[in-house]
Amino acid sequence: MHLAAHFRWKYRRGAPRIPNPSQAKPSQAKPSQANELTAFIHINATGNVDLIVPAVEMGQGSQTGLAMILADELGLPWERVTIRPPPLDRRYNTPGRPIQSTSGSYTVRRCYTPLRKAAASAHEALIDAAAAQWGVTHEECQLQDGFVEHPASSRRLDIAVLAADAQRFLTEEPRQLLDRKIHIGKSIPRFDLPAKVDGSAIYGVDVRLPEMVYAAIRQSPVFGETLTSFDAKDVKSRPGIIEIVRLPNAVVADRFWRAKQAVEDIEVEFSKSSNGAVDSARIAQEQLLGLGDRSSKAEETLTAPASVDTAPDETRVQQDYSTSFLYHAPMEPMNCTVRLSESRCEVWVPTQNITAAAADARLPS
Known part of the structure; x- marks a missing residue:
């Protein structure tokens, strides 16, 4: 299932939504970057960590899977993780591809290691920031449940108050990966399900604008x-x-x-x-x-065990199996909503490829 993707849309925890377009007003203001530790990890004033997920939720729960990776590596309780979709930005290109897209069941496979490294770097930077304030070593501190702690003195700081200072301690490569699996491997409630079940999720065909x-x-x-x-x-x-x-x-x-x-x-x-x-x-x-064309490079031959060739005819079973040609259909009617002004183009579209949608709208990537 696709939720309508607005190039400036937002998520709320557990209930993905677009701001009500009928109340939306064009704005040139850019979101604050004060608490951006990495492109993927933002720490807001409440201490919750916003994960910027570089993939559309297609129904497999991949966005929740990425949040589990983040929570495990960063040392966060599940209730302090939120997810938000990315802006149109090359930093959120699919790993290994020059575009922002979701396809081929690649999200977790391609994002696992980069996200682990980003979370590990943020983990180390937050500890370094606290250690610097306390005048202690990194090794004397630990980060768990969203707090950096110094057990020897019983001091602790919420990551929200460390986020801004932690930026100066960030490194491109972490010293080590914790590779913990606290949430991974468990059944975790998916972010996208509540809104889909109670009908509050907004899809592409739901978008309404004034004088539309x-x-x-x-x-x-x-x-x-x-x-x-x-x-x-x-x-x-x-x-x-x-x-x-x-x-x-x-x-x-x-x-x-x-x-x-x-x-x-x-x-x-x-x-x-x-x-x-x-x-x-x-x-x-x-x-x-x-199948009969032996020149086909896609052909794969399965060789039966020798015992099959020597088996009596009456014990052999031969059968052909096939599947019908399936229609690769979208989960909702294909649609797109555009609001144009003299200097601005806003697009709401259910899409797997943000880069292509922006190109069609002639927006710079």
């Missing part, structure tokens, strides 16, 4: 075919219809359902191609032919 208009598109049902002509004279005069646009074809109206009904009633002609003859039987036949 809606566009519904119509495209060829056959991949690769294009619009050649259309006749919209019967729908132009309908109530609420603002414009008919060739995109290849779209209707803009004051309400979505009016636009949707109108675009479906337009008389259209699409080009013809060989793709129109493709069906499940043809796809299955092409797959079978591909």
